[in-house]
Amino acid sequence: GIVEPELYEEVTIYFSDIVGFTTICKYSTPMEVVDMLNDIYKSFDHILDHHDVYKVETIGDAYMVASGLPKRNGNRHAIDIAKMALDILSFMGTFELEHLPGLPIWIRIGVHSGPCAAGVVGIKMPRYCLFGDTVNTASRMESTGLPLRIHVSGSTIAILKRTECQFLYEVRGETYLKGRGTETTYWLTGVKGQEYNLPTPPTVENQQRLQAEFSDMIANSLQKRQAAGIRSRKPTRVASYKRGTLEYLQLNTTDKESSQA
DSSP states (O other): OOOEEEEEEEEEEEEETTTTHHHHHHSOHHHHHHHHHHHHHHHHHHEEEEEEESSEEEEETTEEEEOOOOOTEEEEEHHHHHHHHHHHHHHHHTTSSSSSTTTTOOOEEEEEEEEEEEEEEOOOOOOEEESHHHHHHHHHHHHSSSSOEEEHHHHHHHHHHTTSSOEEEEEEEEEETTTTTTEEEEEEEEEETTTOOOOOOGGGGGOOOOOOOHHHHHHHHHHHHHHHOOOOOOOGGGGGGGOOOOOHHHHOOTTTOOOOO
């Protein structure tokens, strides 16, 4: 049957992408890129199964999730997206590419809450799509964030404060968001009483140095692969990953819209 478009008064939307994805693709074959995304997204999908969330779409390295639609869930939408984001970031702290050994993969995460319209669009390949300023702002939260950080808007923090969960967060500062101006934004860092094995976030001082060294890091990784020889790939699952001894360096590829913390 026909799915009628609907307005949702309050939902929470998550965006993430892989930092330095274009550079990684430059040093990878098309099949290696597909394998990398498949390994990451299978693990993300497994994490989503443990939260009341809806996977909207993936476009390349971008991953979009929402909660509070198509089924409304009160204030739970902000809680579930926040906990899901913490689980995803914890997982990424353990992930390592098989074809680029020793090179950690970093993601940026952005979260925002607000009203949203949703409906099925298209005939040939119909898709459930979300529309409105909340979607755009969630995307801006991701693009103005930093690697290995969960960048959360003031509206999401306000909802989390009304819930029974005690989330831990830091004030990031004033951040310019295109189309909205300057707003106070936050870094989500955990939940009181729960342990998340999050990777070490970046410092402002090391951003430019690491950006300049990223290609060298990939070159070193390629040398390691060549020295080790070609190994057959093995399917990976979330449960198979254990915290390693990698030093988690960070990379900044944010645009000029982001402000200092």
